[in-house]
Amino acid sequence: MTTTTLATRPLTAADLTAHRRAFTQFLGDVWVLTKRSIARIRREPETLSDVTIQPVMFVLMFAYVFGGAIGIPGGGNYHSYLIGGMLGMSLAQTAPGTAVAVVSDMETGLIDRFRSLPMSRAAVLTARTIADLLTQVIGAAVVALVGVAIGWRVTGGVGHAAEAFALALLFGYAFTWAGVCLGMVLRSAEVAQQAGFIIFLPLTFISSAFVPTQGMPGWLQPVAEWNPMSSLAAACRGLFGNPNPASAVHAWPAQHPELAVVCWAAAMLVVFAPLAVHLYRIKAH
Amino acid sequence: MSETPAIEAEGLVKHYGKTRALNGLDLKVEQGTVYGLLGPNGAGKTTAVRVLATLLRADGGQARVLGHDVASQAAAVRRLIGLTGQYAALDEYLTGRSNLVMIGQLSRLTGRAARRRADELLEQFDLTEAGPRAVKTYSGGMRRRLDLAASLIGHPAVLFLDEPTTGLDPSARALMWDIVRQLVADGTTLLLTTQYLDEADQLAGRIAVIDGGQVIAEGTPADLKASLGGQRLLITLAEKSDASAAAAALSPFATRPVSPNEGGQILDIPVAAADGLATEVIRALDAAGVKVTGIAVRGASLDDVFLTLTGHRAEEESTAGLPEEVAAR
Numbered sequence: 203m204t205t206t207t208l209a210t211r212p213l214t215a216a217d218l219t220a221h222r223r224a225f226t227q228f229l230g231d232v233w234v235l236t237k238r239s240i241a242r243i244r245r246e247p248e249t250l251s252d253v254t255i256q257p258v259m260f261v262l263m264f265a266y267v268f269g270g271a272i273g274i275p276g277g278g279n280y281h282s283y284l285i286g287g288m289l290g291m292s293l294a295q296t297a298p299g300t301a302v303a304v305v306s307d308m309e310t311g312l313i314d315r316f317r318s319l320p321m322s323r324a325a326v327l328t329a330r331t332i333a334d335l336l337t338q339v340i341g342a343a344v345v346a347l348v349g350v351a352i353g354w355r356v357t358g359g360v361g362h363a364a365e366a367f368a369l370a371l372l373f374g375y376a377f378t379w380a381g382v383c384l385g386m387v388l389r390s391a392e393v394a395q396q397a398g399f400i401i402f403l404p405l406t407f408i409s410s411a412f413v414p415t416q417g418m419p420g421w422l423q424p425v426a427e428w429n430p431m432s433s434l435a436a437a438c439r440g441l442f443g444n445p446n447p448a449s450a451v452h453a454w455p456a457q458h459p460e461l462a463v464v465c466w467a468a469a470m471l472v473v474f475a476p477l478a479v480h481l482y483r484i485k486a487h
Numbered sequence: 488m489s490e491t492p493a494i495e496a497e498g499l500v501k502h503y504g505k506t507r508a509l510n511g512l513d514l515k516v517e518q519g520t521v522y523g524l525l526g527p528n529g530a531g532k533t534t535a536v537r538v539l540a541t542l543l544r545a546d547g548g549q550a551r552v553l554g555h556d557v558a559s560q561a562a563a564v565r566r567l568i569g570l571t572g573q574y575a576a577l578d579e580y581l582t583g584r585s586n587l588v589m590i591g592q593l594s595r596l597t598g599r600a601a602r603r604r605a606d607e608l609l610e611q612f613d614l615t616e617a618g619p620r621a622v623k624t625y626s627g628g629m630r631r632r633l634d635l636a637a638s639l640i641g642h643p644a645v646l647f648l649d650e651p652t653t654g655l656d657p658s659a660r661a662l663m664w665d666i667v668r669q670l671v672a673d674g675t676t677l678l679l680t681t682q683y684l685d686e687a688d689q690l691a692g693r694i695a696v697i698d699g700g701q702v703i704a705e706g707t708p709a710d711l712k713a714s715l716g717g718q719r720l721l722i723t724l725a726e727k728s729d730a731s732a733a734a735a736a737l738s739p740f741a742t743r744p745v746s747p748n749e750g751g752q753i754l755d756i757p758v759a760a761a762d763g764l765a766t767e768v769i770r771a772l773d774a775a776g777v778k779v780t781g782i783a784v785r786g787a788s789l790d791d792v793f794l795t796l797t798g799h800r801a802e803e804e805s806t807a808g809l810p811e812e813v814a815a816r
Contacts (some may be wrong), residue, residue, distance in 0.1 A: 238578060314542055
């Protein structure tokens, strides 16, 4: 231990960012914290397994194990059908990961430290969601690549395909804010993991993500048809030019899947983003 | 004399359900001093620090840091303070240096200044070698040092240290004490909570003893010890059966009533300091026919102060408040 007092140069005005505008400071804080999440991924790439290995496994299992048993009303190749649904699942299911990350930051006291600093309070959560959006971009690319490998093709044009990916990422980003809220109200990473599973499993499977809704019992069909996951799957299938049996369903979201996705995402952002910020402010149990 | 106090709290109240974690807490800490908040688990120390560091809103009362209200001027307060909690608040996956740079930038330093301060602090805290390693490879003592370094990166005027040495082994603890003493020499105002009496005694210029969310005694360590009549008399008896006779013989010296079975073979009795005390005591015991194998006179420890004030020892669980960990979350 160096007990001799070290010559520390005192801080001068040039060392401080206090003169910068609030919004510039906010962007700076978001950047610093986003870099932090990216650094974590670079040190432990296995944290990306839920957007890399997992979707590959799901695609292969559905394509080669269950797919043969799933008929598509109106005909069409199941491999082509699958990818639109897989995209939604892969992105939405990063939300439990967001919740776990938020809970761990609370548990280690890091969030308390952030709250005691003269930094922007909205930056902590914004940076979290931006870092998770970046993982979602990776997730979407993985799904597309494995899709191409099993024979999925885009036949609807590049513009429409880009629109489909944009919708999927918007949808995934909205789910990230739900994940932040979940992380704020749960007490441990284990609970967050379980809660994520309990919420996202039915959300994914009671939808047209993997199976057309037409084959479901009558009472379940409306639930599946109004599930945002079905809207995203239908929107992507339509835009990619893939088989889209939802177009034969009369429910409003099935007929207007793109608008439905935008509405769902907007609704989720309007509810969960302010709620997350509110929970962050009052967090003091 | 009219200098603004570094920390001022008046009648702070905080409820957790039916439990009052803070029950009218008053504090005044002058600039450039070290102030110890001493109390058992659940006494309200952490809650008090969280209110003062703007993490928690009090249900009643008010507090100011260097004149800024912690509730209505929280942003101004955050520019002045540093906080080191009970658990190292660091990103496990980042390197030690990256943690410091990150906290520095979030403390409103430019990237360049944050990197310079990070390197200074790593050297000062003997972590230069560990700097490029991920924090999860650090020992408990290293984490605490890095955590403390992180709270110093923006040169805070007022630093809160919540139980800085809880859970550390004696050598890591001694190292933390050295660091704290250095900080004080640099003029930082320090509010330190501890459940260790020797720690408060060693580091703090003034101490508030807290129990049940209130300050039950306040003063310099010497004041607090003196308030007990100064000294303790320790008598070791040859025969345990002589205890009540010895207690009776010692009663005239004691500053509080001595119970007949004061503790078996060793009697520990608070006495007023006086010349020739030991001689007088031996005479009185001899006259009572009590055989003594040892006698010692020592100054009262803060432990004695605590026991006298609260009726329980400092390092016991308090039955009153809620566990500190609950309060801390």
